[in-house]
Amino acid sequence: xxxxxxxxxxxxxxxxxxxxxxxxxxxxxxxxxxxxxxxxxxxxxxxxxxxxxxxxxxxxxxxxxxxxxxxxxxxxxxxxxxxxxxxxxxxxxxxxxxxxxxxxxxxxxxxxxxxxxxxxxxxxxxxxxxxxxxxxxxxxxxxxxxxxxxxxxxxxxxxxxxxxxxxxxxxxxxxxxxxxxxxxxxxxxxxxxxxxxxxxxxxxxxxxxxxxxxxxxxxxxxxxxxxxxxxxxxxxxxxxxxxxxxxxxxxxxxxxxxxxxxxxxxxxxxxxxxxxxxxxxxxxxxxxxxxxxxxxxxxxxxxxxxxxxxxxxxxxxxxxxxxxxxxxxxxxxxxxxxxxxxxxxxxxxxxxxxxxxxxxxxxxxxxxxxxxxxxxxxxxxxxxxxxxxxxxxxxxxxxxxxxxxxxxxxxxxxxxxxxxxxxxxxxxxxxxxxxxxxxxxxxxxxxxxxxxxxxxxxxxxxxxxxxxxxxxxxxxxxxxxxxxxxxxxxxxxxxxxxxxxxxxxxxxxxxxxxxxxxxxxxxxxxxxxxxxxxxxxxxxxxxxxxx
Amino acid sequence: xxxxxxxxxxxxxxxxxxxxxxxxxxxxxxxxxxxxxxxxxxxxxxxxxxxxxxxxxxxxxxxxxxxxxxxxxxxxxxxxxxxxxxxxxxxxxxxxxxxxxxxxxxxxxxxxxxxxxxxxxxxxxxxxxxxxxxxxxxxxxxxxxxxxxxxxxxxxxxxxxxxxxxxxxxxxxxxxxxxxxxxxxxxxxxxxxxxxxxxxxxxxxxxxxxxxxxxxxxxxxxxxxxxxxxxxxxxxxxxxxxxxxxxxxxxxxxxxxxxxxxxxxxxxxxxxxxxxxxxxxxxxxxxxxxxxxxxxxxxxxxxxxxxxxxxxxxxxxxxxxxxxxxxxxxxxxxxxxxxxxxxxxxxxxxxxxxxxxxxxxxxxxxxxxxxxxxxxxxxxxxxxxxxxxx
Numbered sequence: 037x038x039x040x041x042x043x044x045x046x047x048x049x050x051x052x053x054x055x056x057x058x059x060x061x062x063x064x065x066x067x068x069x070x071x072x073x074x075x076x077x078x079x080x081x082x083x084x085x086x087x088x089x090x091x092x093x094x095x096x097x098x099x100x101x102x103x104x105x106x107x108x109x110x111x112x113x114x115x116x117x118x119x120x121x122x123x124x125x126x127x128x129x130x131x132x133x134x135x136x137x138x139x140x141x142x143x144x145x146x147x148x149x150x151x152x153x154x155x156x157x158x159x160x161x162x163x164x165x166x167x168x169x170x171x172x173x174x175x176x177x178x179x180x181x182x183x184x185x186x187x188x189x190x191x192x193x194x195x196x197x198x199x200x201x202x203x204x205x206x207x208x209x210x211x212x213x214x215x216x217x218x219x220x221x222x223x224x225x226x227x228x229x230x231x232x233x234x235x236x237x238x239x240x241x242x243x244x245x246x247x248x249x250x251x252x253x254x255x256x257x258x259x260x261x262x263x264x265x266x267x268x269x270x271x272x273x274x275x276x277x278x279x280x281x282x283x284x285x286x287x288x289x290x291x292x293x294x295x296x297x298x299x300x301x302x303x304x305x306x307x308x309x310x311x312x313x314x315x316x317x318x319x320x321x322x323x324x325x326x327x328x329x330x331x332x333x334x335x336x337x338x339x340x341x342x343x344x345x346x347x348x349x350x351x352x353x354x355x356x357x358x359x360x361x362x363x364x365x366x367x368x369x370x371x372x373x374x375x376x377x378x379x380x381x382x383x384x385x386x387x388x389x390x391x392x393x394x395x396x397x398x399x400x401x402x403x404x405x406x407x408x409x410x411x412x413x414x415x416x417x418x419x420x421x422x423x424x425x426x427x428x429x430x431x432x433x434x435x436x437x438x439x440x441x442x443x444x445x446x447x448x449x450x451x452x453x454x455x456x457x458x459x460x461x462x463x464x465x466x467x468x469x470x471x472x473x474x475x476x477x478x479x480x481x482x483x484x485x486x487x488x489x490x491x492x493x494x495x496x497x498x499x500x501x502x503x504x505x506x507x508x509x510x511x512x513x514x515x516x517x518x519x520x521x522x523x524x525x526x527x528x529x530x531x532x533x534x535x536x537x538x539x540x541x542x543x544x545x546x547x548x549x550x551x552x553x554x555x556x557x558x559x560x561x562x563x564x565x566x567x568x569x570x571x572x573x574x575x576x577x578x579x580x581x582x583x
Numbered sequence: 584x585x586x587x588x589x590x591x592x593x594x595x596x597x598x599x600x601x602x603x604x605x606x607x608x609x610x611x612x613x614x615x616x617x618x619x620x621x622x623x624x625x626x627x628x629x630x631x632x633x634x635x636x637x638x639x640x641x642x643x644x645x646x647x648x649x650x651x652x653x654x655x656x657x658x659x660x661x662x663x664x665x666x667x668x669x670x671x672x673x674x675x676x677x678x679x680x681x682x683x684x685x686x687x688x689x690x691x692x693x694x695x696x697x698x699x700x701x702x703x704x705x706x707x708x709x710x711x712x713x714x715x716x717x718x719x720x721x722x723x724x725x726x727x728x729x730x731x732x733x734x735x736x737x738x739x740x741x742x743x744x745x746x747x748x749x750x751x752x753x754x755x756x757x758x759x760x761x762x763x764x765x766x767x768x769x770x771x772x773x774x775x776x777x778x779x780x781x782x783x784x785x786x787x788x789x790x791x792x793x794x795x796x797x798x799x800x801x802x803x804x805x806x807x808x809x810x811x812x813x814x815x816x817x818x819x820x821x822x823x824x825x826x827x828x829x830x831x832x833x834x835x836x837x838x839x840x841x842x843x844x845x846x847x848x849x850x851x852x853x854x855x856x857x858x859x860x861x862x863x864x865x866x867x868x869x870x871x872x873x874x875x876x877x878x879x880x881x882x883x884x885x886x887x888x889x890x891x892x893x894x895x896x897x898x899x900x901x902x903x904x905x906x907x908x909x910x911x912x913x914x915x916x917x918x919x920x921x922x923x924x925x926x927x928x929x930x931x932x933x934x935x936x937x938x939x940x941x942x943x944x945x946x947x948x949x950x951x952x953x954x955x956x957x958x959x960x961x962x963x964x965x966x967x968x969x970x971x972x973x
């Protein structure tokens with residue numbers, strides 16, 4: 037070993053199909069060090085991890101640039117097993133535990149202690165029986181290292197969530213050669229007290245010589261635990277410095293960056309909104325267009341638990357936050373696409389949840405983030421796509437006698453489609469082209485057209501610019517702004533791109549861990565939103581702001 | 584309330600059978616010793632086949648409808664020993680030896696197919712059974728006696744090739760069942776039994792309160808017991824542990840480095856080979872082989888019996904097997920007579936048998952899907968926050 041660091045990265049870079057996601061990442065990790073790795077979604081954290089673990093996706097997309105050294109020797113992993121063999125352990129964000137197995141069985145999964153058996157000479161080791169005593173012993177000692185008290189006989193499915201996280205870590209500890217442990221958001225599912233135990237346990241582990249890379253969006257924990265903090269932004273290593281030199285606010289602003297970017301224009305509608313909040317006397321009572329109280333939505337991977345907010349008429353309201361924290365669940369839940377509860381009122385009238393039809397009937401329109409799955413009928417022509425919802429829910433584009441005999445009015449459909457193709461400059465051969473044949477940006481425009489046809493009072497849009505190129509992005513956002521200005525439509529945009537929200541919205545709500553962390557006017561500096569995203573508001577000490 | 588409901592829902596199928604049997608037994612008018620005798624025979628006949636289903640269930644592959652592949656392999660072994668005129672235990676052992684490689688090949692094939700149809704194993708193996716049945720029929724109906732040498736004229740169709748539908752297995756009939764002749768008899772039954780057995784030695788036990796006598800297929804039961812011990816042991820091995828892990832989460836098992844596909848193939852191979860032995864044991868008890876039909880219902884009836892024993896698509900124990908054999912066959916024995924005594928038509932029993940076995944499989948599959956949805960929902964309930972219980 038000598039003076040070589042445990043792990044050294046030199047000029048690591050990665051491109052996916054010409055799209056640069058990582059560039060020139062270099063840093064060292066020494067034994068026993070705890071390093072905090074922070075960054076927004078899309079900053080390149082997961083790509084970096086994939087490279088380090090030799091995930092097949094890296095090799096299949098053309099490998100990576102730069103070199104990785106372990107103990108001074110160059111390595112290049114082509115499968116996760118090789119990384120494991122070199123003593124790199126990983127605890128994933130999702131649990132990889134077998135629910136019906138005991139703690140011991142999970143900790144020693146595929147590394148079971150076996151009784152000696154003569155049968156193994158005839159067949160293979162796999163016909164030897166398990167030595168449960170020894171397994172429980174080893175599991176117990178691994179759990180003990182973490183400083184928690186979990187019985188090795190406990191079935192994982194009966195454990196509180198926090199315990200599962202400990203079992204995952206115990207599994208990595210039990211691996212005798214583990215020297216470097218990556219923890220991806222390990223505290224996300226833990227209660228505060230459990231998180232404290234975990235942090236103590238990790239410090240103990242590091243003291244025994246294991247290096248730890250701690251990935252978390254909870255900056256206060258990162259600051260407390262880690263000796264060094266690395267901030268990734270847009271695929272670059274922005275900073276690599278000892279944690280005591282940084283305040284959480286500084287970290288947040290480093291992550292979000294772009295402080296210098298000022299908003300070029302303020303949408304005029306802000307006036308109406310600020311009158312509501314700042315000077316209530318001017319207009320006596322504006323009814324909120326949408327009032328959400330204690331909403332919970334069970335959308336897999338995006339659950340929200342208790343969300344309340346109000347959106348004024350004519351406002352463009354943004355919902356932001358990190359992926360997986362539940363921002364997408366809010367519009368999907370309101371529209372009835374996932375099981376939801378709580379109260380949602382539109383213009384003072386209660387909305388029936390869990391019935392998309394009810395929401396559509398209240399003149400609400402929805403543009404899904406899942407453009408190709410929920411948004412479009414890919415094998416149908418554009419005119420069908422654009423008019424379909426209006427036909428189904430509002431009975432338009434039909435001829436004949438309602439309830440008895442009705443037929444599609446193809447002529448009217450085509451006319452309407454043409455109108456939108458011109459208006460939104462959708463690049464296509466005509467209204468009869470299939471939706472699946474269009475590019476991402478044009479498909480998104482079709483989705484918008486489909487929503488506009490409904491002449492909605494409230495328009496909910498998820499990830500309007502995901503996966504479309506820059507030119508189309510501006511066009512989509514401008515279209516929304518214009519539509520809002522012309523028709524006074526209330527628009528709620530959910531997006532993971534904060535800058536995009538800041539450029540079109542009046543106010544932005546940030547969702548963090550299934551709850552609204554805060555709602556701020558879009559003109560606030562970006563780092564304020566960053567702080568909200570990083571869960572800094574609830575446990576923030578005032579002093580740290582000035583630090 | 585939910586708990587009581589759960590208990591009922593989890594045991595609905597066996598409960599219905601117990602209730603039906605409780606009504607049908609007195610209606611049938613059978614004596615206890617007759618019923619016990621019949622049940623013992625059927626336990627010996629069917630248990631092995633049903634036990635062969637357990638390992639794929641453990642590996643999360645559901646009910647192995649593909650076990651008919653093993654049954655066909657066993658029948659091919661039996662056809663050969665009939666042709667060669669090898670009788671008794673050596674004949675049975677030879678049939679097993681011939682059937683084993685065929686079953687292994689079929690099992691590997693089946694395993695590979697099922698690995699390409701993950702999550703749809705049951706329907707795939709069911710249809711695969713039809714496909715292999717076609718290959719089997721071609722082999723037996725056209726190739727045997729033509730390319731594959733079969734010389735015994737009693738086996739062949741009059742045209743000179745192809746095997747007859749009914750093949751007598753007289754040479755091995757009951758050979759395992761009677762290997763260790765054992766009877767339990769009441770006080771009056773002794774003399775009667777000595778006559779039947781022609782003076783050969785046998786193990787005899789007396790139970791004073793018993794009327795008549797009961798023959799016990801002791802050797803078969805011992806084989807079955809050994810098999811049960813094998814399964815218990817197997818569950819404790821690393822391979823068994825890997826299968827349980829795969830059964831619960833393939834992705835987790837995979838990320839832990841367990842060779843998922845290979846292990847699944849091993850599970851199916853073991854099941855197919857055991858089904859092959861099971862079919863041989865079944866047919867030695869029956870004494871005749873219906874070349875083109877015997878295997879057909881082996882799968883369906885075994886699966887029905889296992890489900891009736893309280894097993895589900897994802898969980899089955901040895902106790903389920905025996906509870907299932909007893910309940911299913913008790914119904915078979917008493918239902919025709921009960922039907923006849925009640926309605927005057929024995930057909931009703933046969934109707935019942937078929938209706939019940941298919942119906943039970945349907946119900947079990949629906950219950951399984953329903954329960955899995957409910958469990959998923961219950962698991963998510965905790966995520967729905969404080970207002971989630973509304």
